Amino acid sequence: MASPSPATPATKRDRRADAHLWKLTFTRTLIYVILIVIVIVEAFPLAWMLVTAVKDSHEIFNTVLPTQIKWENFPRVWFAMNFPLHLANSLYVTSLTVGLILLLATPAAYAFARYRFPGREVVFYAFIGVMMVPPQAILIPMFQFLKSLHMLNSLTGLALSFVGGGTAFAVFLMRTFFLSLPRELGDAGRIDGCNDFQVFWYVYLPLARPGLATVVIIQSLYTWNEFMFSNTFITSPGSKTVQSAVFQAVGQYSTDYTALCSGLIIALVPVVLVYLALQRQFISGLTAGAMKG
């Protein structure tokens, strides 16, 4: 944003354009400064985690930067904690949970958005109600329930314990998404001879892909990171998910911060990849869904 050359004598109009440009430059700079300050605030804790991961375990608060970078913390944690196994466990639980939720929630969300039927409000609020249950309140009932299914210490059981609440949230989100799609599409499909199911499957579902991506991201994040259920329902070391395995570094009286931080960073990689892969869809999904909130 170069300002006009000062050599030419400025006319009145030039000066106004000049002032306008200055104002624009100033505003732009201000915006960038604000945005960068926020980046610093948002990134500081994460940067700190990264630095801690490669520090010596006794200099955590001592120095801003590590005196020597210990990359070996990563392989140490990788092998000591048997990461491949736990990553596979988490992957299984997350994909099963997310898959089931998509399967269950999509048609229901569609029906809440597209059809008018008696009792719709009541059923819908029952769904929302499930979303509001504090998980710690049903920890014990859920434990008893899984026990009755013989699914304690089972990754499938753990996934099932997430499906209820997850489905409710997905219905809430996807319903608003389906609402935003023009209903003329359905009418057109019907004229072409589609039945209700075909209208859903061939007309609306392809358009709903961003909505599905949104559910996938949010639910994957939640399931991958979940801590309370996975720690309580899974006790055998071989079946632990990544998050609870990493927490072995947090002892009763002392914490191995370097192991914790490097373990967490390894555990974050798959989620970051999922986010990067889906973010484009995710953003359009959230808009469309939210517009009719």
Place this chain on the structure above:
Amino acid sequence: MAELATKPSLNMRSLLVPALFIAPAGLALILLMAVPMVDAVILSFQNWNGMKPPTWAGFGNYIKLAQDATFYKALWHTAYFTVWTTILQTVLPLLIASLLNSGIRGSGVFRTLYFMPVIISLAISGLLWAMLFEPNFGPINSALRALGLGSFTQLWLASANTVMPSVVIVSVWQSLGFYLVIFFAALQGVPRDLYEAATIDGANAWSRFFNVTVPTIRPVILFVIVLNTINGIKVFDQIWVMTAGGPDYASATLGTYLYSIAFGAMGASNSRLGYATAIAIVVLLLSLVASMIQIRLGRRRDIDSQIEM
């Protein structure tokens, strides 16, 4: 609805089709959640420590709740947390999203960077912040001292006066990126010509924001407010990991208080499961009422785009 409006009256078909669509989810919810939830409701009318058979308490737990000073403290902290996070996590992301949407370069990079804290689990961010908040040599107080702002150092989680603001800060830090992405997406959907028309009418940036942006994306704002409210009333993980509701209940919310009654802060030997569940029922009712009010208020104000529900 268009395709059904032509039909003269209700018939089996109009009920059967949606029922078929909803049945799988409904069944899953009943199978997976109804049993534990009904169990929880029954439990709230019982006294049970998990070891001996439960005894019937009637409304005893609820009556005790009404007389429990710590419960009111937790209720107040929950309200404090919910109100502040809902305000900050709606206003800040909206403003920043507007900045990002002002046509600057690199907004995608900023969005991705802002989203990174969202990816971390609540439990982990709690641990991370407990380290950052360390009062003597923790990174935050050290940074403040290094910047010559030594007088702004705080005890953060250690003091009853600063612990609630501290947990609000952590929540805002973590959620900013999430709501920002939602708002950014919504802003991109606002037709450009609306802004151009306003600019021609001589509106400045602020008045464009309030007269064009806010009304157009009001449904999104409502969505964010409802989500924030539900999450605020339920808040548990981060606070539990950072302070376990301490020091001495100074950061206890309904979520952490019910947990410490059910399971003990770190070492209680007796679980009062019935009493804890009664608090959970209060949490559930509060969120349900709050979000119903919000949804209804939002609908009435915005009749045109909200004919659906």
Place this chain on the structure above:
Amino acid sequence: MNKLLMTAAVAVIALAAQPAQADTVLHVLSWQSAYVDGTDYWKKTVEGFEAENPGVTVESNFIAFSQYLPALTAMIASDSLPDVFNGGTKTGELGRSGHLVNYKDVFDDAFFAQFFKGPLRQYTFDDKPYGLPDMAQDFGVFANERIMKDVGLKMPNTWDELIADVPTFKAKGYIPLAWGNLTRNTCPDFFLPLVAQYGGDVYALDDHTAAGLSWDSKPVVDALGLLQRLAKSGVFPEGINGIDDSQGQQLAYQGKAAMLFGGSWTPGVFAANGSKDWLDNYSVNKVPALTADAIHYTGDGAGEAWSVNADSPNKDLAVKFVAYIYRPDVYNWRAKGLQSFPSMQSAVDQIDNEKVKTMISWIATDSADHILFGPGSWDAVSNVCQSALDGSITPEDGAKKIEADVMAARSN
């Protein structure tokens, strides 16, 4: 290709079938990650037991401490306790409600005589031992002698001396005595022995059945008063309720604190994480006493103890496992590996760490109870401890609050 797939399928089925044909599985659960991490001594223990009992597989399970008691509560509530496990502070209530094996029924007096008295007594309720202590613990003050020399002070023998020394430490920029109370575990460890210093009986208080004995009695008020006096005079780090144990240790490692309060397991933690300056210079001392010739009361107990689920179909096998892991030769592997305070007297010579040895030697004269098992006691004490430290409650009101909270917790 098809053949390959077939072979693979057969192999998978064969692998999957293996656990099915196996044997009795004994489920063991603790919050000690050392017992699932594949440490040599635990592996050797498990394999040794399996070799002596063909057809038996021992499955070691783990839950992080922060989630351990909630998970245990869920297991209790749905009758799915493991066969052998650490009951923690729930041991007393679990035993009294009939869920745990009373070891008196299966072991003789000679067996019990092998243990240090304090930790064993701690897990004995109504004369019935429901848990066997794994590692014992007491507490001390670790001092950085380089810093002590730098400020020209000796390790204080009484609390008053410590308070008088504060300005000298502060003048050189040192925190006098570091520890952390964010997770609330440590304050009761620090505070309850003080009750003993003032002549209180912590176990009787915890039990709370003796006539006329309550938490708002004088020794408790006095101990809270001392705790508050120490905090107010700047003995502890600022914002101690916002520092966790690991952070307290970091303050010591980095030469920012002159002394560190810690347990007999901490020298092991130092060895793994400590800085060179700390490891080269730290000494171990009894916690200060009230007067020059008073008893120091350094704590005496055990955090982890093994209990056997009385309702388990494998109960006899579980008892056999417990007997095995406390066979002196087997216990020695663990003691040597953990280098902490052993609960069995015969294992003391397995400890090479001089600092731990010193701490073990105190138990004969300075033992004091510091773990609470009664319903609600631990929470009540740890909450008031936090308030006493930050000065938001007076000692008298604090003692009354402990009493009221304990009574409320026991009301149903």
